[in-house]
Amino acid sequence: MYNYAGKRAIVTGAAHGIGKAIAVRLSDEGCAVALWDLDQARLQSTLKELGEGRGHNAQVVDVSDLDAVKAAFAATTAAWGATPDILVNNAGIGRLASILDVAPAEFDRTLDVNVGGTFNCCHVVVPAMRERGGGQIINMASWFGKSGRPNSLAYCASKFAIIGMTQSMAIDLAVHGIRVNAVCPGTIDNTDMRKQADAEAAVLGLPPAAERQHLIPLKRLGQPEDIARAVAFLISDEASYMTGQSINVTGGLWMN
Secondary structure, three states, X not given: OOOOOOOXXXXXXXXXXXXXXXXXXXXXXXXXXXXXEOOHHHHHHHHHHHOOOOOOEEEEOOOOOHHHHHXXXXXXXXXXXXXXXXXXXXXXXXXXXXXXXXXXXXXXXXXXXXXXXXXXXXXHHHHHHHHHOOEEEEXXXXXXXXXXXXXXXXXXXXXXXXXXXXXXXXXXXXXXXXXXXXXXXXXXXXXXXXXXXXXXXXXXXXOOXXXXXXXXXXXXXXXXXXXXXXXXHHHOHHHOOOOOOEEEEOOOOOOO
């Protein structure tokens, strides 16, 4: 366990799935967490689970909207009376579609949320981190950002971009004491994205993830908590000499 008492973290896409698991883990480590998400009902439910009176707060925000991100940041810092130490850019969307069937609007929306959302949050938060003398940024990439996958044009494009952004920011921000790393999940169960992907796979005549887990060396699907553990490590002082890295959490499915 790591001790993040006195630290403050913004986690995007925090109402459910991987984002919720990250928020819970950081809260358990003593961190005050700002939950950012579009889903107001589930956002409030997660906030209630984390417990009141611990510095947690929640903001309904579309990360693809720069003005909305600025407003959420202002509300978050006002609630804390301080700026964040940690930013976890977890919010993301994706669907199964190749170049043959992806609609331009769907392609644009995927990049707007996954890439534009990461940019917007960093654009707003990084100056405050620089002013306070350091911080930690974790970007949510994917093993789909390391190898092109079928029926995943927009999603792959967005996750490749996030890995490139992570490396570039790590170089630019190191002098300011800001470390930037990415996590690359494999096939993660118990998330809305997994349910959506399985439903779309069925339409294409493809098997669900559960029927493909025998292809994973560790013989199981990942869980949101597996990703949260990796995030908690990368934020910690145990990873103080790591920046610009994109860490696979895939059960051995991808090793490069």
